[in-house]
Amino acid sequence: MSRPQAFVNARLVDPASGWDGPGAVLVRDGVIVEAAQGAGLGALSDDVEVVDAAGAMLLPGLVDLRVKTGEPGAETKETLKSAALAAAAGGVTSIVVQPDTSPVVDEPSVADFILRRARDIHLVHVYPAGAATKGCKGERMAEIGLMAEAGCVYVTDADRPIVDSKVLRRVLAYAAGFGMQVAHRPADPWLTAGAAASEGEFAGRLGLPSAPAAAEKIMLERDLALVELTGARLIVDQVTTALALESLQRGLSRGLPVTATASINHLSFNEIDIGDYRTFCKLDPPLRHEDDRQALIEALATGLVKIVVSAHAPAPAEDKRLPYDEAAPGAVGLQTLLPALLAFHHEGRIPLIDLIRTVTCAPADLLGLPAGRLARGAPADLVLCDLDAPQVIDADKLVSKSKNSPFDGRRLQGRILRTVVDGRTVFSADA
Structure with a gap:
């Protein structure tokens, strides 16, 4: 497992508990072991890596329900x-990928492929969405029960x-x-x-x-x-x-x-x-x-x-x-x-x-996922963000293979400093 980390001097924003204020978070073995709201963590052992947030915002990793x-x-x-x-x-530490690929995610084997690839990549949490109908054609209901067993989240x-109301009714009921x-x-x-x-x-x-x-x-x-x-x-x-x-x-x-x-x-x-x-x-x-x-x-x-x-x-x-x-x-x-x-x-x-x-x-x-909160026992999926840092979006510098961003050239405020998934730093602005 990765080295324990203590995020101190942070502005914790945790909507699940309603807290927005000073605090600190201790991470060990991929989970949050302490989330101190309005206080520090006290004495820490020598093996803990201390990350001084210097007042930056610390929030749970984002969960994106619609990614192609x-x-x-x-x-x-x-x-x-x-x-x-x-x-x-x-x-973004958890993504739900859409089923309209080739082949379509309309049977368990394709969902299993996505989950295995995500495990091999070992960066963020990847959840497949299954097709509602075979081939996403809206004609015949897909194997919804089998895809649920395979790990599809919706x-x-x-x-x-x-279009066919009878088909959608069957999909909803099933x-x-x-x-x-x-x-x-x-x-x-x-x-x-x-x-x-x-x-x-x-x-x-x-x-x-x-x-x-x-x-x-x-x-x-x-x-x-x-x-x-x-x-x-x-x-x-x-x-x-x-x-x-x-x-x-x-x-x-x-x-x-x-x-x-x-x-x-x-x-x-x-x-x-x-x-x-x-x-x-x-x-x-x-x-x-x-x-x-x-x-x-x-x-x-x-x-x-x-x-x-x-x-x-x-x-x-x-x-x-x-x-x-x-x-x-x-x-x-x-x-x-x-x-x-x-x-x-x-x-x-x-x-x-x-x-x-x-x-x-x-x-x-x-979706019943364990993510999205800063609480003891929750997965250590965290984002450290400079809330006020200005930036001009340059589509050519985006990490995606495609660069089709409508935000190209727009001025925004907020810069990701570090992203942590299960206690592992998967992105650092300083890297």
């Missing part, structure tokens, strides 16, 4: 190792909505029997077919094929009705519009077991950021109106949206440097997730501890 890689099948976009390296550089067809959650993208496929932007004056001026915000609301209303019918637990995959937030609020008021996620991209950008056909800002779902972005930030502040994801979706230059409506959607986001999220703290929009909750204990608790 190219492996298996499209390693030129991103490998599991390059994604793990990017996660470590961004303070099922989803990733970017593809399940997954509920195994205690599995279903993540589903709310998007009416007929209204969104071929769309490259959000419908409105701006898309009209650019001449881009677009989809109305109502497409998200229509599908979400259908999904909520099926949740009410089956009693299954649903993860709303990246809500982006004010209309859908209204539907979500009504569903939660009826006590439906639904949890909504939002991507850091839709919290940080609006449709105007497309500018003169900037393909790094072409996303799926597309960037929305500023009113939708503000509604999403408000939903995050009130707890209506509980989890923020990076929506990490690598695409190489040859897939992005095309005419806008032909370019691949998606953006890398593992390294920019935390500093971009901290912007809402620096702007005074959302308290720091509430922001950190959305990427630590909230996603961990949703």
Whole structure:
């Protein structure tokens, strides 16, 4: 095991306990053995490596519920190792990889491959999400029970909505029997077919094929009705519009077991950021109106949206440097997730501890993972961050194999100093 470590003189931010203040953490044999809130650790043995945080923020390692890689099948976009390296550089210690690879993660052998590769890489925790339907085609239900046994943490067809309501009903009901959650993208496929932007004056001026915000609301209303019918637990995959937030609020008021996620991209950008056909800002779902972005930030502040994801979706230059409506959607986001999220703290929009909750204990608790907290006996997954350090994002310097970041050139505050997984330092800014 690695040498014991004591992180002292830190600002502990632990949403699970509600603590935001001075403190220290002692790590031994890969677990936290003491988390002193408002105090020091006392006398330490000679074998302990003392890390003086000098007032920097110490928080639990981030848990990212939506990460795409190219492996298996499209390693030129991103490998599991390059994604793990990017996660470590961004303070993300646990990632859930999406199933729409080649082959699709729709049977236990593919999930087992991902878990074995993650063990061999030995950087961050990697959890596979299983496909809800065979081949993510929305036609036949996948082997959900077997994938649950193999270690898949939820099922989803990733970017593809399940159009057939009978199929989705079966998926929800069957997954509920195994205690599995279903993540589903709310998007009416007929209204969104071929769309490259959000419908409105701006898309009209650019001449881009677009989809109305109502497409998200229509599908979400259908999904909520099926949740009410089956009693299954649903993860709303990246809500982006004010209309859908209204539907979500009504569903939660009826006590439906639904949890909504939002991507850091839709919290940080609006449709105007497309500018003169900037393909790094072409996303799926597309960037929305500023009113939708503000509604999403408000939903995050009130707890209506509980989890923020990076929506990490690598695409190489040859897939992005095309005419806008032909370019691949998606953006890398593992390294920019935390500093971009901290912007809402620096702007005074959302308290720091509430922001950190959305990427630590909230996603961990949703999936029943042991991560996301600074407590005795918890895994020693930690991030040391200089909360105020300024940086200008340079996409070319990102660790990901693909460099398609909409944050390229943006000024942010917050710099990862060290990332620790199971007591092992997997990233250091000084290295």
